Amino acid sequence: MRHILSVLLENESGALARVVGLFAQRGYNIDSLTVAATEDPTISRLTLVTRGDDQVIEQITKQLHKLIEVVKLADLSESAHIERELMMVKVKTTAEQREEVKRCADIFRGQIIDITASTYTIQVVGTSDKLEAFIQALNGTQILETVRSGVSGISRGERTLSL
C-alpha cells in the first residue's frame, strides 16, 4: 500500500541524510521525497511517499521516530488528506500541435509558463494520478523534459502536524 508520511525534523545538517540513510539501510522504498523549512526556520517538513504492508509501514514509522532529530511524524494516508504535486513539462510543439496542447493543458488546469517558437513549458498541479494522466494525454506530443516536485500533503479539517 502507498503511504504518505509527513515528518517534522530539526533543521540541522545531516538530519535529512539520516532519514534517507535509514530507508537505504533497512531496504525500504522511497517513491518521492520533498523537504523544506517550515514557518519556524528551526524545523523542516519532509513529505515522503513509500510503499509496504502494514508491518513494514509500522517499522518505518517506528524507526523514523527513533532518529533523534525527528520531532513528530504522521501517516497522512491514515485519514482524510489533500495531496499535491507540481510538474513542469517541456514539450516540442509543431504549429499544428500548439492549439491541441494548449487545450489539453486547459483541461488539466495547467498553465503555460514559458514558450518558444517550437516549445511550450506547462505547469500542472494535482495528485500524482492527475499528473500521470496529463502525461498520457500528451500522447503524440514529443516530451523534452519533465520535472516533478514529489508529493506534498496536508490533513483535511482541523487536524495538524505541528509543534
Add this chain to the structure above:
Amino acid sequence: MTSQNTQPELLSGGAMLIRALADEGVEYVYGYPGGAVLHIYDAMFQQHQVKHVLVRHEQAATHMADAYARASGKAGVVLVTSGPGATNAVTGIATAYMDSIPMVVICGQVMSHLIGDDAFQETDMLGISRPIVKHNMSVRRPEDIPYLVKKAFYIAQSGRPGPVVLDIPKDMTIPSQKFPYEYPKDIKLRSYNPNAKGHPGQIKKALTTLLAAKKPVLYAGGGVILGRASDELTVLARKLNLPVTNTLMGLGAYPASDPQFIGMLGMHGSYEANQVMHNADVIFAVGARFDDRVTNATKKFCPNATIIHIDIDPASISKTINAHIPIVGLVKPVLQEMLHQLEKNKGELDQDALGQWWHQIQQWREVHGGRYDSSASHLKPQAVIEAVHRHTKGDAYVTSDVGQHQMFAAQYYKFDKPNRWINSGGLGTMGFGLPAAMGVKLHYPDAEVVCVTGEGSIQMNIQELSTCKQYGLGVKIINLNNGYLGMVKQWQDMNYDSRYSSSYMDSLPDFVKLAEAYGHVGIRVTKAEELEAALERAFALKDKLVFLDIHVDPTEHVYPMQIPGGAMNEMFLSKTERT
C-alpha cells in the same frame, strides 16, 4: 579556578572538552593521538582529573570503553584522531551499537575550512558512522562544546542506550581561543523523550495473562542488564513460579544456579530452554528482541504462545515476532509496577498446571543436560570453562571473543550476577575479548577478569598485550587453542563435508613466548592433567597477566545446535543425535 566571582572560567575548546568530561564524571578516556586531536591531547596533559589510556590500535580503545560500560552501566569514552583513527574505531562503534551499549566517541576532524577538500587524514566520519550510531554530531562553534558533550552523554545513556560520535574539527580546539565555560546541569530535547514507565493498563493485562498461564516462560535479554533490573526480574519470576531463560546478552540477569533457571535459549541454547519456549502458552519477553539467533525460523516460532513484550524501543516490538501485549518502557519501572500490581491482585496461579509444566521441564532437563564427552583423552573446552568457573568461584568478569569458545563460556560458566558476562552478541566481533577484559580490569582492579578466547580471535587484537604491560592490567587469558577457526570448522563439518576452506591456521605463534616477550607470564597446557595446576598458578599470580595457551580437542562441536530453518525445538544434540 573557581573563586567568589561568578564569572565563568575562560577555556579553550580542547580544555572545555576535557573539563566537560570531568564534570560528567569520566575517569578514563581510551584513545590514540594524532594530528587533528593534538590540541585536545595537550589539554589532557595539563590536568589530572581525566586519565588517558593509550591503546595500540583504536579498535581496542572502543572495546575497552564498551566493556567498561557493560560492567559499570556508565558510558565509556573514546578519543581518536581523524581519518584512520576514526575508521579504526568503526568496528568497535558497530559492536556497541548492536548491543545497545552507551559510549561517547570523540573523533578529531580536519580544520573546518578543509572539510570536503580531501585533506590529509580527512574522512566523513559522520557519514561513515551514521548507520552504526544512536546519534552523531559535529562541533561548529567551540563555545557549543560543553552543551554537545552533555547532549552526547544524555543520548548515549538514556532510553535504549547506544554509541554517540562527536566529530570535532581541529580549529574548534585552538589553545589561544578561549570561551566562558559552563557545564549544563540538565538537557531537554524537544525531539527526543524516551518513554520510561510503561502503560499501566498494558501491565495489568500482562499480569492477568501470566497469572492464567499454564505453560509460561520468562525470556530475559540484555535489556534487563542494561536496565539494572535483575533484582525485580528475579523476585517476579519466583513469585510467579516462572521458568527463566536468558539470551546470550542476558546471561546473569537471572542467577544460573537458581532451580528456576533453564539455561540460555536459541541457536546454542539448552535443550530444555528451547523446548520450553516452543511449547509455552505464554512467553514473557523482557528486554529481549527476538533475534534471529534466538527464534530460528520465525514462521515456526512458538506456535501456541501469547507474547508479552517489554522493551524501551518500540521498534523492537513486533519487528520479527508479533507481540500480543506490547509494553513500551524501561524494564525496571515496568517490573516494579508489575510487582506492585501483583501485591494487590486477587488472581491466583494455576498451581496444578504449573506443577505439570515443571514436571515436563524436569524431563526435558534430563534429555541433554549440557553433557559432553568428558572421558575423551583430549582436553575438552567445556571442561576448561568448568574449571575456570571453579577456580574463580563463579564470580569473575568473563569477557569473550567470538566463536566456539564464546558459546562454551556462555553455556558452562554459570553466571549468577548481571554485568559479569561481557561479549559481542549482536555484531559478533572477533578481537573484542582482550580489550574488553582490559577495560573491566582497569576499573575493577581487585576483581578477577578472565578473557576466554581462541587462537583465531586473540590474534585480532594481540598487540594490546603491550597496553596491558603499560597499565599493569593483570587479566587472565584462557586461549582455547584448537588450531582451527572452530565455529567455521564446525559449520564446514556439518554442511560442507568437512572441506576446511581457510579455517585452519598454520604457523601459529608460540603464545607462551609471545606473552613473555610482552613482559607477561605464559603457561601452556596440552594435557588434561596439567589443567588444574596451571589454573592454580595463574590465579595465584594476582597482579600478573597470565596467558594460558590451552590445547583443546580440535574435533569438538558446540551442542545443542538448532537445525537451520526449523522451529525452536529442532536441534542437533551431538554429532550423532538430533530431535
